[in-house]
Amino acid sequence: MSAVWPPVLTAPRAEPARSSVPAWLRTPGAVLVIASLWMAAATNPALWRELRTVSILQAPGGLFFAGALGLAVTAILVLLGSLLAWRWTFKPALIALLMVSAIGCHFMWRYGIAIDASMLTNVLQTDPHEAADLASWPLLMTLGGLGVLPAWAVWRWPVQYGRWPRRAGRNLLLALAALAVLGGTLLASYQPLASNWRNHKQLRYLINPLNTVYAAGALAVQPLRRPPGPLQAVALDAHLAPPLARPPLVMLVLGETGRAGNFGLNGYARDTTPALAREDVASFRDAWSCGTSTAASVPCMFSHLGKQGFEARSGEHENLLDVLQRAGLAVLWLDNQSGCKGVCARVPHVETAGLADPLLCKGGQCLDGILLKDLDARIAAMPAERRARGVVLVLHQMGSHGPAYAERSPAASKRFTPECIGNDLQHCAREAIVNAYDNSIAYTDEVLAGAIGWLKTQTAQYDPAMVYVADHGESLGENNLYLHGLPYAMAPDVQKHVPWITWLSPGFQARRGVAMDCLRAQAGAHITHDHLFHSMLGLAGVQTQVYRQDLDAYASCAPT
Numbered sequence: 214m215s216a217v218w219p220p221v222l223t224a225p226r227a228e229p230a231r232s233s234v235p236a237w238l239r240t241p242g243a244v245l246v247i248a249s250l251w252m253a254a255a256t257n258p259a260l261w262r263e264l265r266t267v268s269i270l271q272a273p274g275g276l277f278f279a280g281a282l283g284l285a286v287t288a289i290l291v292l293l294g295s296l297l298a299w300r301w302t303f304k305p306a307l308i309a310l311l312m313v314s315a316i317g318c319h320f321m322w323r324y325g326i327a328i329d330a331s332m333l334t335n336v337l338q339t340d341p342h343e344a345a346d347l348a349s350w351p352l353l354m355t356l357g358g359l360g361v362l363p364a365w366a367v368w369r370w371p372v373q374y375g376r377w378p379r380r381a382g383r384n385l386l387l388a389l390a391a392l393a394v395l396g397g398t399l400l401a402s403y404q405p406l407a408s409n410w411r412n413h414k415q416l417r418y419l420i421n422p423l424n425t426v427y428a429a430g431a432l433a434v435q436p437l438r439r440p441p442g443p444l445q446a447v448a449l450d451a452h453l454a455p456p457l458a459r460p461p462l463v464m465l466v467l468g469e470t471g472r473a474g475n476f477g478l479n480g481y482a483r484d485t486t487p488a489l490a491r492e493d494v495a496s497f498r499d500a501w502s503c504g505t506s507t508a509a510s511v512p513c514m515f516s517h518l519g520k521q522g523f524e525a526r527s528g529e530h531e532n533l534l535d536v537l538q539r540a541g542l543a544v545l546w547l548d549n550q551s552g553c554k555g556v557c558a559r560v561p562h563v564e565t566a567g568l569a570d571p572l573l574c575k576g577g578q579c580l581d582g583i584l585l586k587d588l589d590a591r592i593a594a595m596p597a598e599r600r601a602r603g604v605v606l607v608l609h610q611m612g613s614h615g616p617a618y619a620e621r622s623p624a625a626s627k628r629f630t631p632e633c634i635g636n637d638l639q640h641c642a643r644e645a646i647v648n649a650y651d652n653s654i655a656y657t658d659e660v661l662a663g664a665i666g667w668l669k670t671q672t673a674q675y676d677p678a679m680v681y682v683a684d685h686g687e688s689l690g691e692n693n694l695y696l697h698g699l700p701y702a703m704a705p706d707v708q709k710h711v712p713w714i715t716w717l718s719p720g721f722q723a724r725r726g727v728a729m730d731c732l733r734a735q736a737g738a739h740i741t742h743d744h745l746f747h748s749m750l751g752l753a754g755v756q757t758q759v760y761r762q763d764l765d766a767y768a769s770c771a772p773t
């Protein structure tokens with residue numbers, strides 16, 4: 214065992230006399246330049262592909278532009294590396310960067326994703342099961358070839374750092390040289406660089422590994438820019454409308470990765486929603502998400518600020534659930550996903566993964582049917598005085614979470630075959646991917662119909678209602694894009710167009726004065742996640758100055 218700690222950081226002792234490596238190659242500068250060239254050239258296939266897709270590469274001067282871009286990326290990497298080219302930081306930092314580069318390369322190339330701060334937030338918030346869902350042989354091979362192998366070479370390389378004053382001088386020279394190369398490259402390619410940068414904003418999210426470094430930097434300074442401060446209260450005046458014969462029971466099913474266009478109810482060529490079609494439901498066909506990922510959408514959906522206000526917010530605010538609870542309702546969040554992204558922090562919540570139901574759960578993940586289990590007991594356990602005023606249940610689905618779509622539906626519910634099994638989407642035929650995805654929608658259809666079935670058993674004590682809204686959509690291989698999470702401005706509609714389905718019991722229709730026929734006639738109304746906060750307040754009968762009728766999707770069908 215090495216007596217030096219930490220052992221990984223210990224550079225293998227260089228023995229100049231016996232090393233066959235020439236002295237100039239044993240400097241941090243040389244290693245840094247080679248590794249940077251490697252990352253710029255070898256881990257950027259997604260960037261080169263995009264340059265071709267947008268016809269930059271084929272245009273006159275295209276190759277020159279690509280070369281200049283590669284050189285600029287190399288220079289920036291050398292510049293960053295020169296800050297860390299010290300004995301104890303150089304190799305760990307370079308190895309980490311090589312690994313990040315390889316991982317980024319894999320996901321950008323295979324799934325067409327781009328890496329920005331919100332994508333990185335999703336990655337950091339992911340749980341081990343989600344991570345395991347993404348592990349695949351191609352990932353391991355890319356990681357091995359582009360990451361582990363060069364990282365191993367860096368680790369073994371006999372680097373000589375010299376004494377620290379000399380090292381500081383060399384690092385400064387390295388940084389100045391990188392700056393000079395960067396400046397020269399930018400000047401020489403200023404024209405095409407400026408116009409392409411402006412016209413093809415997606416390129417900046419594809420430059421590996423600088424996109425990840427930049428996103429990590431943006432996330433790191435976020436808390437500095439936005440002091441969290443005390444939690445800001447919302448709707449302190451929230452109170453309930455005068456009670457009617459029965460209290461409301463509103464179930465909000467928070468869908469996951471739902472594409473509006475793949476719902477039979479919305480006119481999809483395949484009948485993916487036969488069970489809902491038998492129920493008295495209304496579907497808004499023109500509903501749009503706040504973000505393109507769970508981490509971006511979910512907190513925004515429950516905020517009173519709306520997309521614009523939410524993205525420009527300062528500090529943390531209370532959300533819909535806080536307001537419902539303050540008004541006196543019993544609120545419960547059931548989670549069959551990787552958590553509620555902070556939304557349920559101050560209301561009772563239950564994670565279903567711990568239930569280990571033998572029929573519905575496997576390996577720590579459960580099918581969404583688990584959300585409907587023991588609902589009677591869960592309601593009975595809520596405080597009686599709150600229940601008497603009304604109940605709001607939020608069911609956070611696993612839904613159609615990819616890429617292992619086939620795992621989102623039980624064998625008995627699979628109606629479209631063959632399915633793409635596993636998570637390596639690019640090795641599956643397009644139809645097999647869509648089959649697996651559509652099976653997950655068909656299972657969501659079963660779960661939602663099951664929820665309605667249970668709600669119908671509650672009509673003696675409550676006036677029940679159900680609202681199902683997905684957090685974002687999904688790309689299923691259109692234009693070689695997969696999954697979701699592209700920056701909103703460049704994301705295709707399929708990642709943003711979400712299902713929004715409503716069922717109101719006859720008792721609920723009477724209490725709100727909302728007729729299902731009227732809602733169905735409103736199917737084409739343009740609504741967004743901005744409407745969810747106000748629509749839920751309206752349904753739950755909560756009154757406050759914060760409520761906006763123009764953002765209540767049900768208000769136009771209700772008497773004022």
Ligand SMILES: [Zn+2]
Binds near residue numbers: 470
């Ligand atoms: Zn999601």
